Amino acid sequence: MILWLLFLVLASWFRLKYPHVAMGAVASSAPILQFDDITPWSSFDDTVSQDFKSESLNCFSVIKAVWDVLDDRGSNHTGLLELSKTFRACKTVQSADSLGNWLATAFTYTAMVDYPTPANFMMNLPAYPVKEMCKIIDSFPTGADVIDKAFAAASLYYNYTGDQKCFQVEGDDDPHGLNGWGWQYCTEMVMPMTGSNESMFPPASFSYENTSEDCLRYYGVRPRMHWITTEYGGHKIDKVLKRFGSNIIFSNGMRDPWSRGG
Structure with missing residues (x-):
């Protein structure tokens, strides 16, 4: 994910920064406007949600409902034991948040790679995987447990090939290089x-102050919050592109969660 996102924004930035060197650029899924206050901060999750909602309102509603149920059942040790069995976790999970993150990762990344052909860019997935996830959810009988539905759908992402005996819900497993991100x-x-x-995800807020403290705690650095827009621009991008940033092809589709940022 890091290289994918970074290379594609770099293509557009290189053309903008050095128009006398680069004749053009192709930037697919390049969120060059996902900084400062240029793009609504909820745009990424909103687009993922719309992808699922466009396939099935029931699918969207099930996923939206699962988070509260997960928190309620995972509020005690007995509940976590049962949830660990339901999610086929390799080890008993210690927090319902871990299960929520596991589900959210599956739904988010599936929307990011919702290609019309089978692909293994991040995981082995069928064509139109969002549609396939929603088919799984919609196939359950009326009254079925929302957690069972959500787990079955997420399993398409983690185990489409069917060779996983259990899932590493917690731990240092980092198949997509997110630690580097x-x-x-x-x-x-x-x-x-x-x-x-x-x-369809739980409400979440953002704070520059909290982000700065988290970065200092985890990495020993404080972020340069506005460095990207200072170095590469982003505000009034229409005027920038008109004046000297031509020949940049932004080829992402509107179902791409990054599309609203670039």
């Missing part, structure tokens, strides 16, 4: 993100 985020690329009430 944390450092990148905390040193250069602060992208404010929140969750709105319209999203």
Whole structure:
């Protein structure tokens, strides 16, 4: 994910920064406007949610409902034991938050790679995986447990090939290189993100102050919050592109969660 996102924003930034060197650039899924207050902070989660909602309102509603149920059942040790069995966790999970993150990762990344053909860019997935996830949820009988539905859908992302006996819900497993992204985020690329009430994810807020403290605690650095827009611009991008930033092809589709940022 890091290289994918970074290379594609760099393509557009290189053209903007050095128009006398680069004749053009192709930037797909390049959120060059996902900084400062240029793009609504809830846009990423809102787009993921709209992807699922466009396939099935029931699918959207099930995912939106699962977080409160998960928190309620995971509020005690007995509940966590049962949830660990339901999620086929390799080890008993210690927090319902871990299960929530596991589900959210599956839904988010599936929306990011919702290609019309089978692909293994992040995980082995079928064509139109968001549609396939919603088919799984919609196939359950009326009254079925929302957690069972959400787990079955997320399993498409984690185990489409069917070869996983259990899932590493907690621990240091980092198949997508997100640990590196944390450092990148905390040193250069602060992208404010929140969750709105319209999203299928729980509401979430963003604070520059809290982000700074988190980065200092985890990495020993404080982020340069506005370095990207200072170095590469972003505000009034329409005028920038008109004056000297031509020949940049932004090829992301509107179902791409990053599309509203670039």
